[in-house]
Amino acid sequence: MSLSKLKKGDMVKILAGKDKGKTGKILKAIPEKDRIVIEKVNMIKKHKKPDQKTKGGVVEKEGSIHISKVSLLCNKCNTAVRVRNKMLEDGKKVRICSKCNDVIGVG
Numbered sequence: 616m617s618l619s620k621l622k623k624g625d626m627v628k629i630l631a632g633k634d635k636g637k638t639g640k641i642l643k644a645i646p647e648k649d650r651i652v653i654e655k656v657n658m659i660k661k662h663k664k665p666d667q668k669t670k671g672g673v674v675e676k677e678g679s680i681h682i683s684k685v686s687l688l689c690n691k692c693n694t695a696v697r698v699r700n701k702m703l704e705d706g707k708k709v710r711i712c713s714k715c716n717d718v719i720g721v722g
Contacts, residue, residue: 620687620698620710621651627685628695629656634680638688642677650679691717 621627621641628638639653659678665671686695689712697713710719 620700621682621685626688626690627651627653628688629653629680629684630686630695631684632657632680643679645679648679649682651682651685652677652679653685656680687719689715689717689719691715 621644623641623644625641626638627641629635634656637656639656641651642654643652645651654677657678657680658675661674661676663669663671663674687698687710688694689696692712692715694714696715698719699711699713700708701711702708711717712719
């Protein structure tokens with residue numbers, strides 16, 4: 616799946632790796648590296664030095680995951696699906712679920 620078919624706010628399912636089977640919302644897209652950051656998935660520990668504003672310590676945050684390891688979730692059939700693009704009569708481009716032919720999002 617290419618990054619053009621995924622965008623911030625979409626619900627995705629993890630297909631491979633340590634978090635296989637989990638679902639989450641896309642928080643950030645990194646198109647130059649074909650990676651995305653998903654809410655509460657691929658948690659990593661980051662050691663932070665103290666500065667004037669915050670205390671130091673070990674901070675847990677979401678790490679990025681490659682887009683080939685995720686699939687978009689359809690709202691209607693609630694499964695991981697492939698996506699097709701379609702132009703509507705009014706000129707809008709929409710994403711269509713390949714299983715149930717339901718519109719996933721406008722944009």
